[in-house]
Amino acid sequence: MSELSKLTLAEARDALRKGETTSLALTEACLSEIEGAARLNAFVHVTPELALDQARAADARIAAGDAPAMCGMPLGIKDLFCTRGVPSQAASHILNGFRPEYESTVTQKLWDAGAVMLGKLNMDEFAMGSSNETSTYGNAVNPWKVDDRDLTPGGSSGGSAAAVAADLCLAATGTDTGGSIRQPAAFTGIVGIKPTYGRVSRWGIVAFASSLDQAGPMTRTVRDAAIMLGAMAGHDPKDSTSADIPVPDFEAMLTGDIRGKTIGIPREYRMDGMPAEIEALWTRGAEMLRDAGAKIVDISLPHTKYALPAYYVIAPAEASSNLARYDGVRYGHRARLAEGDGIVQMYEKTRAEGFGKEVQRRVMIGTYVLSAGFYDAYYNRARKVRALIKRDFDEVFAQGVDAILTPATPSAAFGLGEMQDADPVEMYLNDVFTVTVNLAGLPGIAVPAGLDAQGLPLGLQLIGRPWEEGDLLNTAQVLEDAAGFVSRPAKWW
């Protein structure tokens, strides 16, 4: 029964506990949806045997009456997460054939909670991209469609977004370095939260930019995001940047009451050339929160303009260092060598064959900004600007702002291939509203808030204080309820 794959995590949990369905039935429904959705190219490695085994184990656990909320939930896992014995290649040719001998902390926590892995999800190569067009698996396709074009589901967590929006799984993991959870969530009409830096362990997740990367859930509702984040979060001795602070019951914090909260509207996010629809949606979002009893105030985050250029120094710098490990020695692809080739030729040929063009560009930019003579001019300057961007947020929070409301993206989903001839910098502009949040290490959530004139989903973003995901999720749920976004993509695949 395909209706089962449409359930929210909360609905499925309640149905399982009442004995109205089984994890096996949920899992089989999702596997059947996945089989019929090859056109979306969202799932790139499906693990049906593992899924059915995990589902049976979950059913036994539920029957025994000892089941956490995520028990029995069929999930999709972004290809960036290492999953034991299952291909995990960050959508890169250079990790072709890589089957980790270990499990990432986040996925291990989900399996420990009884969740079910349906398979691995498409993404941009090494999470570098905003349209899922840099993947070695080919493009993932947005289930939303308005004409005969295939639209991007966004990126880098494009497969995760497409899979959740198309009801191929109940929820999915994503990762977010500059907007890679929130932008695809907005493009597909789902919810995605990037937690505070350090809330979720990065261990076993293929690293892109270590000071910015954070994993989070991509779900159909804010309540589901609260449930799943609770299962993913927590201190991990294997990630020295994971915070040793308690994880609250996020779901219990969804009171629906935001009376007396102060919501900031940052004037610098009103960009030149912003589509009128997005501006109108943003204004409506602020009205919804005001009607729910929040106080709306204008705020200033003066260094916003410099977030993207700072990000495109820092992220490639960190990436050039993190991706140095892909050298054809320990795992993945190794180029065929010519007579007389030495180790340097092996590195150079392996990396030229293994990395796609965007990854190569970013590794080279990162190499350049870290090279002797340019380190201060680019890298150190970007880190100073980053400190100023964080200070902007610190100041508005110190003035009593509880959350900040912004658009999630500067446009709705665009057509696959439409940006092909664009300058790389044009693609980077997709992250204009989200990237500040990574630079400042803050939690940010994208909530579907309406449709544009063509009928494509648009999202709003709420940015919270560090470690206050519970409060942020509560505000997000108020926005979700008021916006009443119930549209679903019509099945064409």
Added chain:
Amino acid sequence: MSIDIDTARRVAHLARIAVAEDDLPALAQQLSGILTFMEQLNEVDVTGVEPMTSVTPMRLKRRADVVTDGGYAAQILSNAPDAREGFFAVPKVVE
């Protein structure tokens, strides 16, 4: 600051990525475009600002300096393109 073809060649080599001579002009142009975009950062007054090292003010945890993991060479080698006799194999490094 723009990147010329020689600089592009040097950066590609530093990054250990083989780039064909014919592809260097386009690469140089793309890298220059990205650098031009970054140059907006020069507008910001950063006097007296410390470069950010950690986004959350946390002290990294310490633990006793003891071996806590290891002893599974076969697993470490299981994904290697070329592993022999318990080692990673690579082309000759030293003549």
